[in-house]
Amino acid sequence: MTELHIQTNDAPPPLEPLIYELGAPGRVGVNLPEPDVPTADLPDAALLRDEVDLPEVSEQDVVRHFVRLSQLNHAVDTGFYPLGSCTMKYNPxxxxxxxxxxxxxxxxPLQDPETVQGALALMYGLQQWLAEISGMSAVSLQPAAGAHGEFSGILMIRAYHIANGEPHRTKIIIPDSAHGTNPATTSMAGLQAVEIPSDANGDVDLDELRKVCDENVAGMMITVPNTLGVFEAHIKEIVEIVHEAGGLMYMDGANMNAMLGVIKPAELGFDVMHYNLHKTFSTPHGGGGPGSGPVAANDKLRPFLPGPIVDVVEQGDEDTPPLYGFVHPPQSIGPLKAFWGNFGIMVRAYAYIAAQGADGLREVTRHAVLNANYIRVALKGTYPMPFDRFCGHEFVCEGHWKDAPGIHALDISKRLMDYGIHPPTNYFPLIVPEALLIEPTETESKESCDNFIEAMLKIAEEAHENPELLHEAPHVTPVGRVDEVRAAKQLNLCCRPVSHE
Amino acid sequence: MTYIPHTDADREAMLKAIGVERIEDLFAEVPAENRFPELHLPQGKSEMEVAWEMGGLASVNAAVNEYAVFLGAGAYNHFVPSVINHILLRGEFYTAYTPYQPELSQGTLQAIYEYQSMMCALTGLEAANASHYDGATSLAEAVTLARAHYRGKRKKVIFSPSINPQYRAVARTYHQGSGMKFVGDKGSATIPDLIDMLDEDTALLAVQYPNFFGQIDDFNGLADAVHEAGALLCMVVDPIALGMFKSPGALGADMAVGEGQSLGIPLSFGGPYLGFFTTTMKLVRKIAGRVIGETVDKYGRRAYVMTLRPREQDIRREKATSNICSNQGLMALAASVYLSLVGKSGLRRVAELSYHKAHYAAQQIDALEGFSVDFSKPFFKEFVVQCPKPVAEINDALIEDWGIIGGYDLSKDYAARENQMLIAVTETNTRDEIDTLVEALRELAEA
Structure with missing residues (x-):
């Protein structure tokens, strides 16, 4: 450290210096070889810069810095993470x-396909498995995240209507309980999001749906089970109404962890959907990414898939394996990213599905739903719940009480941190006041669920008896509540002055 | 059961607490006729069997640790220091979620803030986001930013034809419904030609630096012309090149985007990579994706938090300019660790080693009968070779007989560039490998 952080005012020292505050001029963290070729003249000095303002630290400085930073995080590997709609399961x-x-x-990625047949076989296998899981007829692995998969799907719906001579179909119907990515995706594709309300049971209001289903409907985006954690009671009717109006059905696959071997989206009538390999298929969230959001389509929409996708280009026989190659779907919306998708994430998902097999996947869903219902029932008498019905792999409760004024979902969330638990998703879905969306996942044991239940019940008591404890929470985390307003007003996104040399 | 901890006693107790007899009872609302379908998947395997199967699949691929590789065109075999993988394997980093709860995520938040700071230093611009999916989608989002900046009133985007063809294609996919129109890249327009296309409808002009052919174009007067037309300038850049070449900020760019894979991320057959995005403070409020800012906690302690949140899809919904949510956060961490390790002098060194080796290779190849290298502009680590026969033919022989993964066949994207190979050389290519490539090309020309 170049300087000690001496407290000059009341502010406590930073938890960990910035990397720029470590090291010393001239220090380097990696040993690079001397050139083994004759050196060439450098280009005209007018094209060159003086130096780049980067840190000057040793290898050990770097290791200690990033290890210490890592220790400031909560993660699936350190504790329970019941974050609804995110499926924070164990990452094998x-x-x-x-x-x-x-x-x-x-x-x-640009090697001759004949030199990467193992990688292509893996991608082909994963495409087939994902298609089987959803009942869809083809899959493109290219999208890099759930939102990227959604974008693909909505562009495909748009392209389908244009190809059919119906470019006026520009309305995408979205329930008010939807993820924010759904309406954002719709706008990004140049279509219009039309929001419809949910009924008192948390289901799509069928009358409202009928009202907006006209000749301008391009399709509908819906999450199954929905973001309130419940299986839509009238899902087949919903699909029928939209199809009759000439629209197509998009399924947001964020909640697939409640569907494996339980129901195939294609059998419900969905035309196109995405998966989140980083939710359902155990690939890690990486502190925000990388994920992978493959998109699947039925026969109607498969010609429009983003490409390329992997296919058998030469059949094999007993002695030779098939030859795999990249093919472009005939009416493809085009490539969604460079190359073929987040391949490293596909490898992880392949390992997971191979380990689970058909029966294992069904057990995943059965136990995810068991854990969620177990916790739901245990909290039912204590936390208000908008719906009293079985949930899928997650459920929503409300983080407020009439007799505990001033307590909000946020306070409960922050207090949970003191119990070593990551808060549930809060303030989503938007239609439930003070929402806490709780998703335990199947990889948590009964003890882990019990521990969470106990913490939640204790916090409910605290909320009534000692509300300050919640308002001031968290108490034992590396930092206290942070000043978000200051972050936005005194925008500081970079710790160094920028030089335009 | 794999990764499921429940015992029979657990299940029994839990079902009793819920008040149902069987787990199946919890699925009563799923349409009965479609409930519990058959899944035609292989039987589950033990960990050992999974490793065998996948080891078999991996072993048939030609990996760059066993071949000399001269293939680039957007993905590069740069050196990856060991430290990076060890940091990426910290469960506290890779099994965490998006840092929505700052009290439990200071590690991720500070690492990304440092990443932003280093990307700003590298590009000479003032603000960076926490990443996009890859270089191609970063360019597409630069178009999104430009569109939002002019509120959709300027609709024209001028692309240099020497931007990576995949990036241009992805930007078009992204904007097929947004009303933006793309011009400039169908022929062989030069920088002055692109300047001539500027008009009142132009939102963005984008160039690549070094360009797809590895060359440094003359950008004199470009930024001024773009700004005089009231438009924005975006540069697609190679972050390693910025270890020695002038920054996009110094050249007057409003945005610098690109592929960060070279910054300590393995080739991994095309992903996961790292789309970086930097811009000016003036434009930062239109940037897509997550942004980390410095602030203090309630005790006044320095802390970090996701900021400018109202731009994002979960809050702004249909009015958000982009739907991006998950990004490539762990890859941004890799880049932070890489840039910290190589630091001020090391990045320059990596750039110069690549430069010297590429120039050595270019001179040797240019001296061969039948081959000529395009020396018309300065170049960095990639260069174009006119070959005496089709590139595909040469590459087949290189891998089969010489253990070499040859360069990129430019005729795939540019019909006029028949028999032209784009060769990439980095600090990982030894002189021995280069000499072997030269020898192989000599023999192939004679064959």
Whole structure:
């Protein structure tokens, strides 16, 4: 450290210096070789810069800095993470090892397909498995995240209507309980989001749906089970109404962890959907990414998939394996990113599905739903719940009480941190006041669920008896509540003055 | 059961607490005729069996640790220091979620704030976001920013034809419904040609630096012309090149975007990579994606938090300019660790090693009968070779007989560039590998 952080006012010292505050001029963290070729003349000095303002630290400085930073995080590997709609399940370690095999990690994306047949076989296999899980007829692995998959799907719906001579179909119907990505995706594709309300049971209001279903409907986006955690009671009717109006059905697959081996979206009538490999199929969230959001379509929409996708280009026989290659779907909306998708994430998901098999996947969903209902029932008498019905893999309760004025979902969330638990998703879905969306996942044990229940019940007591404890929470985290207003007003996104040399 | 901890006793107790007899009872609302379908998937495997199967799939791929690689075109075999993988394997980092709860995420938040700071230093611009999916989608989002900046009133985007063809294609996919129109990249327009296309309808002009052919174009007067037309200038940049070449900020760019894979991220058959995005403070409120800001906690302690949140899809919904949610956060961490390790002098060194080796290779190849290298402009680590026969033919022989993964066949994207190979050389290519490539090309020309 170049300088000690001496307290010059009342402010406590930072938890960890910035990397720029470490090290010393001239220090380097990596040893690079001398050139083994004759050096060339450098280009005209007018094209060159003086230096880049980067840190000057040793290898050990770097390791200690980032390890210390890591210790400031809560993660699935350190504790319970019941974050609704995010499926923070355990990330198996073998998946990480498989993604790092040199034959996967050290392969260039533009190599001749004949030199990467193992990688292509893996992608082909994963496409087939995902298609089987949803009942869809084809999958593109290209989208890099759930929102990217949604964007693909909505562009496909748009392209379908244009190809059919119906470019006026520009309305996408979205329930008011939807993820924010749904309306944002719709606008990004140049279509109009039309919001419809949910009824008192948390289901789509069928009358409202009929009202907006006219000749301008392009389709509908819906999450199954919905973002309130319940299976829509009239899902098949909803699909029928939209189809009759000439629209197509998009399924947001964020909640697939409640569907594996339980129901196939294609059998419900969905035309196109995405998966989140980083939710349902155990690939890690990486502190915000990378994820992977493959998109699947039925026969009607498969020609429009983003490409390329992997297919068998030469059939094999008993002696030779099939030859895999990239093909472009005939009416493809185009490529969604460079190359083929987040391949390293596909490898992890492949390892997971291979380990689970058909029966294992069904057990995943059965136990995810068991855990969620177990917690729901335990909290039912204490936390207000908008709906009293079985939930899928998650459920929503309300973080407020009439007899505990001033207590909000946020306070409960922050207090949970003191119990070593990451808060549930809060203030989503938007239609439930003070929402707490709780998703335990199947990888948590009964003890882990019990521990959470106990903490939640204790917090409810505290909320009534000692509300300050909640308002001041968290008490034991590395930092206290942070000043978000100051962050936005005194915008500081970069710790160095920028030089335009 | 794999990764499921429940015992029979647990299940029994839990079902009793819920008040149902069987787990199946919880699925009563799922349409009965579609409930519990058959899944035609292989039987589940033990960890050992999974490793065998996948080891087999991996082993048939030609990996760059066993071949000499001269293939780039947007993904590069740069050196990845060991430290990076060890940091990425910290469960506290890779099994965390998006840092929506700052009290439990200071590690991720500070690391990304440092990443933003280093990307600003590298590009000479003032603000960075926490990443996009890759270089191609970063360019697409630059178009999104430009569209939002002019509130959709300016609809024209001028693309240089020497921007990576995949990036241009992805930007078009993104904007097929947004009303933006793309011009400039169908022929062989030069920078002055692109300047001539500027008009009152132009929102954005984008160039690549070094360009797709590895060359440094003359950008004299470009930024001024773009700004005089009231438009924005975006540069697609190679972050390693910025270890020695002038920053986009110094050249007057309003945005610098690109692929961060070279910053410590393995090739991994095309992903996950890192789309970086930097811009000016003037435009930062239109930037897509997550942004981390510095602030204090309630005790006055320095702390970090996601900021400018009202731009994002979960709050702004249909009015958000982009739907991006998950990004490539862990890859941004990799870049932070990489840039910290190489630091001020190391990045320059990586850039110069690549430069010297590429120039050595170019000179040797240019001296061969039948081959010529395009020396018309300065270049960095990639260069174009006119070959005496089709590139595909040469590459087949290179891998089969010489253990070399050859360069990119430019005729795939540019019909006029028949028999032209784009060769990439980095600090990881030894002189021995380069000499072998030269020898192989000599023999192939004679064959």
């Amino acid at each position: 370690k073998i998946n990480e090892d498989m993604a790092r095999l040199p034959g996967f990690a050290l392969v260039h």
